[in-house]
Amino acid sequence: MANLRRPRPAAGGLGRRRSLTARAGAGALVRLLLDRFGDLATDLWTDEDTVEVRIDGTRNVELLTVLRDDAELDFFYLADAAAVDYGPGVRFEVVYHLYSDKHPAWLRVRANVDRDDPHIPSITSLWEGAMFHEREMYDMMGIIFDGNRDLRRIYMSPDYRSFPQRRDFLLPDDAADSSAAGVNPLERPETWDLTRVSEELAPGVIDRAEGQS
Amino acid sequence: MTGDVTIPDPLELERAEEARLRVAAGLQPAERVRSEYAGFESVGLPDRPPQTDREREVYTLAEGEMLVNMGPQHPSTHGVMRLVVKVRGEVVTDIDPVLGYLHRGIEKLCENATYTTVMTYVDPMDYLASMHNEHAPAIAFEKLYGIEAPRRAEYIRALVVELNRVFSHSLMMGFLALDMGGITPILYGFINRDEIVDMLSAISGQRMLFNFFRVGGVNFDANDEFFSRLGTWRSHVAKNVEMSERVITDNEIFRARTIGMGVLSGKDAISLGVSGPNLRASGVPFDVRKAHPYSIYPELEFKAITQPAGDSHARYLQRIAEIKQSIHLIDQIVDKMPHGPVQAQVPGIIRPKPGRAYAAVESPRGLYSVYAISDGGPNPYRFRMRDPSFVSLQAIPKLMPGHLIADTMAVMASFDPVMGGVDK
Numbered sequence: 218m219a220n221l222r223r224p225r226p227a228a229g230g231l232g233r234r235r236s237l238t239a240r241a242g243a244g245a246l247v248r249l250l251l252d253r254f255g256d257l258a259t260d261l262w263t264d265e266d267t268v269e270v271r272i273d274g275t276r277n278v279e280l281l282t283v284l285r286d287d288a289e290l291d292f293f294y295l296a297d298a299a300a301v302d303y304g305p306g307v308r309f310e311v312v313y314h315l316y317s318d319k320h321p322a323w324l325r326v327r328a329n330v331d332r333d334d335p336h337i338p339s340i341t342s343l344w345e346g347a348m349f350h351e352r353e354m355y356d357m358m359g360i361i362f363d364g365n366r367d368l369r370r371i372y373m374s375p376d377y378r379s380f381p382q383r384r385d386f387l388l389p390d391d392a393a394d395s396s397a398a399g400v401n402p403l404e405r406p407e408t409w410d411l412t413r414v415s416e417e418l419a420p421g422v423i424d425r426a427e428g429q430s
Numbered sequence: 431m432t433g434d435v436t437i438p439d440p441l442e443l444e445r446a447e448e449a450r451l452r453v454a455a456g457l458q459p460a461e462r463v464r465s466e467y468a469g470f471e472s473v474g475l476p477d478r479p480p481q482t483d484r485e486r487e488v489y490t491l492a493e494g495e496m497l498v499n500m501g502p503q504h505p506s507t508h509g510v511m512r513l514v515v516k517v518r519g520e521v522v523t524d525i526d527p528v529l530g531y532l533h534r535g536i537e538k539l540c541e542n543a544t545y546t547t548v549m550t551y552v553d554p555m556d557y558l559a560s561m562h563n564e565h566a567p568a569i570a571f572e573k574l575y576g577i578e579a580p581r582r583a584e585y586i587r588a589l590v591v592e593l594n595r596v597f598s599h600s601l602m603m604g605f606l607a608l609d610m611g612g613i614t615p616i617l618y619g620f621i622n623r624d625e626i627v628d629m630l631s632a633i634s635g636q637r638m639l640f641n642f643f644r645v646g647g648v649n650f651d652a653n654d655e656f657f658s659r660l661g662t663w664r665s666h667v668a669k670n671v672e673m674s675e676r677v678i679t680d681n682e683i684f685r686a687r688t689i690g691m692g693v694l695s696g697k698d699a700i701s702l703g704v705s706g707p708n709l710r711a712s713g714v715p716f717d718v719r720k721a722h723p724y725s726i727y728p729e730l731e732f733k734a735i736t737q738p739a740g741d742s743h744a745r746y747l748q749r750i751a752e753i754k755q756s757i758h759l760i761d762q763i764v765d766k767m768p769h770g771p772v773q774a775q776v777p778g779i780i781r782p783k784p785g786r787a788y789a790a791v792e793s794p795r796g797l798y799s800v801y802a803i804s805d806g807g808p809n810p811y812r813f814r815m816r817d818p819s820f821v822s823l824q825a826i827p828k829l830m831p832g833h834l835i836a837d838t839m840a841v842m843a844s845f846d847p848v849m850g851g852v853d854k
Contacts (some may be wrong), residue, residue: 294716314788316721323722369481
């Protein structure tokens, strides 16, 4: 198998492409990050065009604010925000990809989130465009973004109660073969029981709204 | 809307009449579900308490305001999307986009497919940029697997994605005019598109969902029919583009309805995550082909084009400039294309080492990126796609308040969202 990992050398100049995408200079960014966030030193990682920082979810706003506003770092553009599920009992991760025209690498910030109590501060105050990303993460993974004022389902219908992109949400093909076949329902049944919808999907909001009116 | 309505509801009258006819015909009265759309009354108000502060704000009507439902089957929503538009008279005061009518769960499907079959799933996402949809995963998987595509394959990739960009932008020009009531330009746009689509079907065997990219190369080498069609198209494309330009650009109605409409400043555009031609039309020179060059773009000569104005007209001019730029790039690519194989040796099922890879490409609608995680198995552990239309759509509720309701579609068309991409 190992010999298949590399393309066979052939006419046409194989083997040059890595050098086209790989760009030198990520070292300067790593030094800058170490200077600004010394306590993160053990959590830095780089590959050819990405520098990666791992942080605790509660620190995301603090760190991203510095990354965005620091004149030398200047990561002004949020390229992507996505959630990763590492399985029941492990953790969620919210992954931000940032772009700066001052550095030759993408910056990836991986923020850990507790899987049993998935709360993380919202970054919509930094980038308005994070709104749809966070709504999608909430819809697909069930991560609650504290401070997001429009956290509702974006793709699935408002009364839907499962989180389809979690690892323990199995597609029917896989579910038939799994050890849980016939035991765990794939999806929680939809319901129009409004009290339950409001309690589960938007804790606090409804009570507040009712109190005002 | 509730309240003490004294005028009989026409819908209710119709239903009563239908029930009467059914009884007269000896049939059971038809059972009616309370809500026609999922969770909403036909007038647009949700039949449940608001879930968030923002939703409460949108669906609370002030004096003189009403909600107008646009879509999901509206002809000019460019797919299946619903806008709940709050209006005071003819003036828009707020917009709430309702998405998900085209959601297919492609990310989840890809996580349950092998790396090589992922390429077939991503095609129908942004269906006007299928080549770009395949390009990003191909790069990401090659990074994960540690393999390189042959040089000729990279040139063919660049060639087909630039062709794809040209037809996508020509259609945008046509649809923009169509949403303002001009029928002719879309026909010119489709002439251009059909020629390119025939070309791409000659090289890939498909007209729309090409399934052309492979991990470590492309499916077929460029053949004679492809180059023959390319030459024919290239000989008259400049004239064709100029023709559409002459029909649209200086048209008085078009100018009146685009200049100064939906002005998006560079700062707001960055904050909202708008990317691609829409961002560059606001004066920000962010082009992934330049910012983080991939494929063979470092070898080609071009620069990121920008427009200063940031209105609908600037976004339209940006498309024209990019069509011309793409044609220039296509010339360079065909000029420099080397000989050789187009596919590295890759087994049918690959198991990359555990790791992560991020790959971004410049699609006709902006920054399209893939974040793939491998756990050593035959399918991606996590496959995340960032679609530019999905993020850019957030600009619509931001821009439209204060504009006339008829301009909503015109401004939205200038952003050129594709719902297949928005809903994934």
